[in-house]
Amino acid sequence: MLLLYLGYILFLVPIPSASxxxxxxxxxxxxxxxPETSKSLLQWNQTTSSSAHCSWPGVSCYSNETDFRVEKLELKGYGLSGVLEDSYSFLCEVPHLVLxxxxxxNFGGSIPAVLGNCSQLIDVNLNSNHLSGPIPPYVFKPGKLLALNLGSNKLSGMIPAEVGQCKRLEFLSLxxxxxxxxxxxxxxxxQSLRYLYLTLNKLNGTLPDLPSRCSLLELQLPENSFHGPLPSSISNCHDLLVLNASSNHLGGVIEQDIFKGLMQLERLSLDHNKFEGQIPMSFWSLRNLxxxxxxxxxxxxxxxxxxxQLDQLVRLDLSINNLTGPIPASVSYLRNLEIMYLDKNKLSGPLPPGIGNCTSLVDIILRENxxxxxxxxxxxxxxxxxxxxLNHNQIEGPIPHCIDSLISLQVFSILGNRMTGRIPPGITKLANLTQLILSLNKLEGEIPSDLGKNIPGLFILDLKGNQFTGEIPSAACSGSRLWHFILDDNKFTGGFPTEIIKCKSLIRFSLKNNRLQGSIPNDMGNSSSIEYFNIRGNMFEGTIPMRISFQAQYQRNLGSFKIL
Known part of the structure; x- marks a missing residue:
């Protein structure tokens, strides 16, 4: 029986042989x-055939050749584990293997010591494992290596200066x-380096100069602690497509002509740094941006x-700076623009009518200007x-009556402006609306009675601090998703909005300082989700149901009522 069992094990685990x-x-x-758990994931069968190994999962042989040499080993996402240093040497012995x-x-341990001796390899990808410790300098021994990906591991220590020995290196991800x-x-x-990824490390110091014959196409440096200026030698990288140095401590005034020679640049991200002064004029000539x-x-x-000139621009984010003056009328030429974030600056003047020509726009965020x-x-x-x-500006006049043409609109916020007039009836047709925030303006008149009836996803309705009159629309929670219902400091009349308070999704309900009257009904449905309930400053009378009085977080806002 023991011999049969051993034979079964030998059958399952191929034993290499000289044949x-x-x-x-x-x-x-x-x-x-x-480890045993990883062996079972590689269905490689023992063979004496000269070509069978070319059909093993993850193994690729050179095409159009009769000697069946292995070219690539691609085992991405196989769930393999173990100490890579114990296994990698066997791969170095595979003749003609290049990738x-x-x-x-789930490989762990340190970077294999033998990696630098695998002189035939040109592409090594160990990304997204659990490798730890420093990068051994001998990894960068002179050889044929073109691409090395060690990203998304647990490596520590410094980048070895020996990296400069890899004169053919084109791709490096750390x-x-x-x-x-x-x-x-x-x-x-x-000089051969084309792609460099150093994102999300603890690197610091100033950025070194780039070579006069810079070949970089993509330079990713975000989420480190680099400081000092951008090196002027960045202008040597004439083929650069992507530069991302966001979330560092870089700063100072950027030289006006530093980007003059980077006419191929498509993506430029310098956000969350300490740059000051004017945005360099050379930025505005990057036509491929x-x-x-x-x-x-x-x-x-x-x-x-x-x-x-930036007519290919898709995303423009200049928010949280100290920019002044008007939004230029020439934004009307940005027909491909989808995202415009200019919030939290000191911009002034009117919205340019030409913005209507930017028909690709998805987001316009101009708040706090x-x-x-x-x-x-x-x-x-x-x-x-x-x-x-458009929150917190000085915009006047009415909400455009044509607003119902904005058929994709999800969030409309004009909080804290000087807008007047009535809510256009067409606003009730905006079926995709999720947030309608009109608070702290000078709007007046009655609310369209069917507001919310055709807006199933509405979860914030905030109309406080206006001069609205008439009854509260009862259809606001037709989609049963309403969270916040805030109508404070208006002139609403009529009775208590029973249909609204029955909304099971409601968290915040506030009607303070209106002219509502009558009693609050005892049967208010399931209002267990309410955390804030405020009806002060009205003319309600009678008692408040115990369910509301004890579920509300702020009972002091109930007013002087008896609890039923």
Whole structure:
């Protein structure tokens, strides 16, 4: 029986033999060095055939060749585990193997010491494992290596200066680790380097100069602790497509012409730094730019009319700066623009009517500026618009009557302006609306009685601090998703909105300082979700149901009523 059992085990686990092709022999040794749970994940069968190993999962051989040499080993996401250093040496012995992809597994331990000796490899991907410790300098021994991906591990220590020995290196990813210290100047001096990813580490110091013959296409540096200026040598990277240095401590005034030679640039992100002064004029000549993200700096000055040259722009985010002056009329040329974030600046003047030509716009966020004038009716041509947030400006006049043309609108907020007039009846047709925030204006008149009836997703209705009159619309919770129902400080009349208070999703309910009267009904349905209930400053009489009085977090806002 014991002999039968041993035979069964030997049948399950292929034992390498000298009669097998050299490539198959080394691959099986790699497999057999793994923990038992990982061996079962690699369905590689023992063979004496010269070509069978080319059909093993994850194994690719050179095409159009008769000697069946292994070219690639791609085991991404197989769920393999173990100490990689105990197994990797077998892969180095696979003749002619040029690509190893072990990303998305559970390998632990340190970077294999033998990696630098695998001189035939040109592409190594160990991304998304659990490798830890420092990067050994010998990983970067001179060789044929073109691409090395060590991202999303637990590596620590400094980037070895020996990285500069990889003169052919084109791709290097060390992102999402815990690397510290400065970027060695030898790294930026690799003239062949095209893609560099250092995102989300603990790197610091100033950025080194780039070589005069810079080949970089993509430079990702965000979420580190770099300080000092952008190196002027960035202008040497004439083919650069992406530059992301967001969430660092970079600062100072950026040289006006520093981006003059980067005419291929498509994405530029310098947000969450300490840059100041005017936005360099050379930014506005980057005609291929699709993404310009500079939020949370201290940039000052005006947005120039030259912005019209960025006609490929999709995302513009200049929020949380000190920009002044009007929004330039030439934004009307940005026909591809989808995102416009200019909030928390000191912009003034009216909204340019030409914004209606930007028919790709999805988000317009202009809150906390000094924008004045009317909302131009041309804005109603933006049928893709989902977010229109104009909070805390000095906008006057009525809500455009054509607002029902904004068929995609989800959030409409004009909180804290000087707007007048009535709510247009067409607003009730905005079926995708989730937030309607009109508070702290000078709006008046009655609310459309069917407000909410055709808006199933409405979860915030905030009309406080206006001069609205008439009865409270009873259909506001028709979609049973209403969270916040805030109508404070108006002139509403009529009785208590029983249909609203029965809304099971309601969390915040406030009607204070109106002219409502009558009694509060005893049967108010299931109001167990309410956390805030305020009806002070009305003319209600009688008693308040115990359910409401004890469920509300702020009982002092119930007024002087008896509890039933």
């Amino acid at each position: 097998q092709p050299p490539a198959a022999l080394q691959l099986l040794q790699f497999r057999n060095s793994l 190893v992809d072990l990303s998305g597994n 992102e999402k680790n815990s690397l510290s210290g400065q970027i060695p100047s030898q790294l930026f001096s690799i 699709t993404r310009l993200v500079l939020w949370n700096n201290s940039f000052s000055g005006r947005i120039p009319e030259d912005i019209r 000094n924008i004045s004038g009317f909302i131009p009716p041309e804005i109603c041509g933006l049928r893709n618009l989902e977010y229109l947030m």
